[in-house]
Structures are given as structure tokens and as C-alpha cells.
Amino acid sequence: MTQTFTLDGREIPFEPGQTIIQAALAAGVFIPHLCYHPEFKPHGSCKLCTVKVNGRHTASCTYKAAPGLEVQSNTEELNGERRTLVQMLFVEGNHFCPSCEKSGDCQLQATAYELGMMSPHFDHFFPDRPVDASHPELLLDFNRCILCSLCVRASRDVDGKSVFALAERGIDSHLIVNAASGRLADTNVALEDKAVQVCPVGVILRKRKGFAVPIGQRTYDEAPISGHLPLAEEC
Structure with a gap:
């Protein structure tokens, strides 16, 4: 039964x-x-x-x-709490959707739409985080990191490389590259790695691929995030 x-x-x-x-x-x-x-x-x-x-x-x-x-x-209560969490994620990082290559493919953006988020509500932190363009094929924009740790877990548990890690605690917590230099170019990361594929926002980007799919034809342009099911088998 x-x-x-x-x-x-x-x-x-x-x-x-x-x-x-x-x-x-x-x-x-x-x-x-x-x-x-x-x-x-x-x-x-x-x-x-x-x-x-x-x-x-x-x-x-x-x-x-x-x-x-x-x-x-x-429920209205739970969705209101979720909306507040998403608003906090938007202001804690630098998420400028109109100029972001991940717009339309971003789970954070799509979730904000799903929850009816109309404004960030809180004051922006405007953090000054580095951009790592040292790797020939990949770009890291740490300004967009939401500390989901998906790339950390993917690199450790699937790729067996531990390229990424989270450092510090609380409000000082941030994503780092596990190399003495701190540069992605000095790791053994590869394009086919799971860690490269799982970022829900625009932190890990393939070079020379930005805006290859026109705005309006991207994943969440065609259907809201709740319409992409079964999500149990997707990122």
C-alpha cells in the first residue's frame, strides 16, 4: 500500500x-x-x-x-517569509538582472518572480568582491554568490576535486577557490565538472558564451520556475 x-x-x-x-x-x-x-x-x-x-x-x-x-x-505566511529571504539575498550581493548574463536562466531571479517580489525592500550592501578571470574558459563573479554551497558540494562529492570552499562565518562568510594563489587558473577545474554546472545564479560563467541565447528565449522566460517539473531530477 x-x-x-x-x-x-x-x-x-x-x-x-x-x-x-x-x-x-x-x-x-x-x-x-x-x-x-x-x-x-x-x-x-x-x-x-x-x-x-x-x-x-x-x-x-x-x-x-x-x-x-x-x-x-x-500559504501567504510562508511565501511572505520566503519573499523576505529572497529580498535579503538580492541586497547582500550585487544582483543587477538587466545586465547579467544569467538573466532568464537564474534561479534566484525566477524565484523572486514566483514569489511576487516587487522590490528589494532593504538597503543594498553593495559588497566589493573580486572577479576572477584567470582561467582561460571560466569566469568567477563572486559578487553574485548566495552561499548555497552547491559548487562546493558538487566539486567535493561528485568531481572529487574540492575546487571551491566557504570561508569565515556569519556575515563574513564567502566563497573561495582552494588554491594557494586563490586563482581558479591554479586548480584542476574542468568545463565538464558538475561544479561548473550547478550554480543557480551568475557566479560561475563560461567565457565567450554570454547572451548566446537571446533574452526572451531563456529557461524561465518561457515558463516560470514552478513550471519546470519534475524538479526532483533537475538542478
Whole structure:
């Protein structure tokens, strides 16, 4: 007999060991997220996937599905909290969508649209972070990093290289390149690496590829992020 839990009044089937977000996405129900990836161990860092389970807030990427759970996700309260988190991400980094090569393919931008974000609300930090153009094929723009750690986990767990890492803590936390020089050119990163493919924003970019696909024809130009399902098998 198939086991189920209830998500926003809908019965969601799940397999033993699945988390709430895994079961929801497999069933075609979108839960906003940025740091979740089906190939990596759940991290729970972005908190966008927070839901209410039997009335208590929890990250749906780490909470195991169980029979009879009453889960709320698509509510005014939770979407308002998610919108605030996204607004904070926009002001903590330098995210200028009209001039960004990732516009239309950016999960942060698409999530902001999905949540109805109309303004950043908070004062911009305008951080002064470096741009690393040392690698012949790749460009790193640290100004756009949202600390999701996807590239860190991909490089460590999939590529087996540990090219990237997060340094410091709290507000001083930032992405670094694991090389004595701090330059991407002095690592063994390759274009086919998983770490190069998973960035949800515009930090890791391939050189000479910017704007190859015209604005209006990009991933989230054609359909909102909630329309790209099943996300359980995508970045």
C-alpha cells in the first residue's frame, strides 16, 4: 500500500527515505528552493524550502516524509517569509538582472518572480568582491554568490576535486577557490565538472558564451520556475 502525507490539502505519495521536498517535486508540486539538489546530501542553508509540518516550521529538504503528516507550503505566511529571504539575498550581493548574463536562466531571479517580489525592500550592501578571470574558459563573479554551497558540494562529492570552499562565518562568510594563489587558473577545474554546472545564479560563467541565447528565449522566460517539473531530477 502506498504511503502518503498531506501537502496543502493534497495527498502526496512517497517512498521510504524520501524527504518532503523530494516527494513533492516527484508528484509535480513545486516548493521554492535554492540550495537543494537531488544529487547531493541536503544542506538546509537557504531556508526557502521551509514548510510547516503539523504546525511547526522545518526545512522540507531535510525532513523525512512520514505517513499522516499535515504539511503546509503554499500559504501567504510562508511565501511572505520566503519573499523576505529572497529580498535579503538580492541586497547582500550585487544582483543587477538587466545586465547579467544569467538573466532568464537564474534561479534566484525566477524565484523572486514566483514569489511576487516587487522590490528589494532593504538597503543594498553593495559588497566589493573580486572577479576572477584567470582561467582561460571560466569566469568567477563572486559578487553574485548566495552561499548555497552547491559548487562546493558538487566539486567535493561528485568531481572529487574540492575546487571551491566557504570561508569565515556569519556575515563574513564567502566563497573561495582552494588554491594557494586563490586563482581558479591554479586548480584542476574542468568545463565538464558538475561544479561548473550547478550554480543557480551568475557566479560561475563560461567565457565567450554570454547572451548566446537571446533574452526572451531563456529557461524561465518561457515558463516560470514552478513550471519546470519534475524538479526532483533537475538542478
